[in-house]
Amino acid sequence: MTNTIVEPDEATRLRNKVVDELCADGNLSSPEIEAVMRKVPRHAFIPDTPLDKAYDTYAAVITKTDEHGVQLSSVSAPQIQAMMLEQAQVKPGMRVLEIGSGGLNAAYLAELVGEHGEVVTVDIDPVVTDRARRLLDEHGYGRVRVVTADAAEPVPDLGEVDVVMVTAGAWDISPAWTAQLRQGGRLVVPLRMRGLTRSVSFVQVAGEHGPYLESESGRICGFVPMQGSTAHREELLLVNGTPEIGLKFDDGLPADPHRLDNAVTTPRHELWTGVTVRIQELIDTLQMAMAISLPGFCTMAVDEDLDTGLVAPVNKRFSLAAVEDDTFAYLVTRRTEDDKHIEYGVHALGPNAEQFADKVADVLRDWEANRRGGPSPVIRVHPADTPDDQIPADRVIDKVHSRVSLSWPSA
Numbered sequence: 072m073t074n075t076i077v078e079p080d081e082a083t084r085l086r087n088k089v090v091d092e093l094c095a096d097g098n099l100s101s102p103e104i105e106a107v108m109r110k111v112p113r114h115a116f117i118p119d120t121p122l123d124k125a126y127d128t129y130a131a132v133i134t135k136t137d138e139h140g141v142q143l144s145s146v147s148a149p150q151i152q153a154m155m156l157e158q159a160q161v162k163p164g165m166r167v168l169e170i171g172s173g174g175l176n177a178a179y180l181a182e183l184v185g186e187h188g189e190v191v192t193v194d195i196d197p198v199v200t201d202r203a204r205r206l207l208d209e210h211g212y213g214r215v216r217v218v219t220a221d222a223a224e225p226v227p228d229l230g231e232v233d234v235v236m237v238t239a240g241a242w243d244i245s246p247a248w249t250a251q252l253r254q255g256g257r258l259v260v261p262l263r264m265r266g267l268t269r270s271v272s273f274v275q276v277a278g279e280h281g282p283y284l285e286s287e288s289g290r291i292c293g294f295v296p297m298q299g300s301t302a303h304r305e306e307l308l309l310v311n312g313t314p315e316i317g318l319k320f321d322d323g324l325p326a327d328p329h330r331l332d333n334a335v336t337t338p339r340h341e342l343w344t345g346v347t348v349r350i351q352e353l354i355d356t357l358q359m360a361m362a363i364s365l366p367g368f369c370t371m372a373v374d375e376d377l378d379t380g381l382v383a384p385v386n387k388r389f390s391l392a393a394v395e396d397d398t399f400a401y402l403v404t405r406r407t408e409d410d411k412h413i414e415y416g417v418h419a420l421g422p423n424a425e426q427f428a429d430k431v432a433d434v435l436r437d438w439e440a441n442r443r444g445g446p447s448p449v450i451r452v453h454p455a456d457t458p459d460d461q462i463p464a465d466r467v468i469d470k471v472h473s474r475v476s477l478s479w480p481s482a
């Protein structure tokens with residue numbers, strides 16, 4: 072044995088740096104996943120990307136956009152891949168279905184299942200599957216099966232798998248995914264609920280009235296949207312009929328959207344709540360608290376070119392908001408004097424601005440008192456025909472193929 076020290080090349084150095092970062096920030100804890108992420112050359116699956124972009128821990132590499140600039144395909148950020156692999160708990164010998172191909176994640180999965188396991192990856196876009204097939208073959212993963220199809224349908228000749236890992240943003244749970252999952256198997260999916268996306272790890276639970284899915288964990292994430300027969304777009308309500316203020320609803324518009332027409336004719340009511348958070352604090356449960364408690368929950372975007380200052384959100388592209396009859400409100404923030412915290416405020420517009428701002432502020436104060444720092448809501452997925460009385464929950468969201476419920480864990 073020689074003790075010659077071989078200097079790692081730049082790509083290996085950057086890859087190890089990414090993995091070190093993921094271990095340090097808590098996204099990566101399993102030694103098996105760590106070893107695989109150190110081994111598989113990420114940059115080789117994004118061949119035209121500069122090394123520093125390929126090895127950015129927290130950024131995806133976009134590989135396809137449509138004519139309007141909407142992102143259609145990407146190789147996900149290392150942070151997202153590590154987080155979802157941890158959620159999926161893939162073991163040697165398992166059969167895994169990956170929905171949304173890129174090549175890289177399928178290579179990780181192939182390493183994790185080993186020679187006695189099996190990985191099938193399916194993508195709706197033949198350009199993506201052609202590239203994935205070529206890259207997988209080039210880098211020694213010829214045993215991964217690559218299929219071009221809408222994954223809303225069962226994959227031909229697949230049989231049952233131990234894990235279904237969805238890597239496109241889903242609004243609904245396709246019945247094909249659960250049908251292909253063995254009893255006790257795991258479904259990991261970036262699921263959009265009331266406009267908020269969480270990567271959720273689900274297991275199937277045998278309930279009194281039939282099986283349903285129950286979440287083990289849910290982590291904030293962003294993803295390119297699902298295409299094909301289960302694609303679902305948010306609906307946009309333009310306040311006052313102009314694109315200046317757009318309210319986005321994930322599950323249908325309010326019953327009478329015209330009631331908001333006069334909301335911007337009265338002065339804006341502004342309220343500071345006294346609810347403060349640390350600058351880096353994760354506020355996923357605050358978002359969920361609003362989505363659960365406010366029936367008219369939505370998100371707001373302002374067109375910067377048309378902005379006349381009717382609303383003044385801190386983030387013009389995405390603010391948490393809600394509507395109640397003829398009034399709407401959105402969250403704002405300001406730095407506190409110590410410059411280490413931000414305080415939440417509420418702006419409300421419409422005839423009931425004062426009362427509605429109070430109501431939204433109460434949701435924030437309730438979050439601070441009861442939910443802050445605590446567990447996320449449990450997410451359950453029931454068949455679409457499940458009656459209300461069989462879904463005890465804090466909020467039920469109706470999809471096409473499923474009913475998704477959100478429940479705060481009891482203390």
Ligand SMILES: C[S@@+](CC[C@H](N)C(=O)[O-])C[C@H]1O[C@@H](n2cnc3c(N)ncnc32)[C@H](O)[C@@H]1O
Nearest residue numbers: 144146147171173176194195222238239298299
């Ligand atoms: C984020 S990319 C996948 C990333 C990939 N898993 C990786 O290795 O990083 C999402 C992919 O989902 C695909 N997709 C979207 N809707 C789909 C559908 N209904 N069926 C199959 N694939 C779909 C898109 O074409 C896109 O390539």
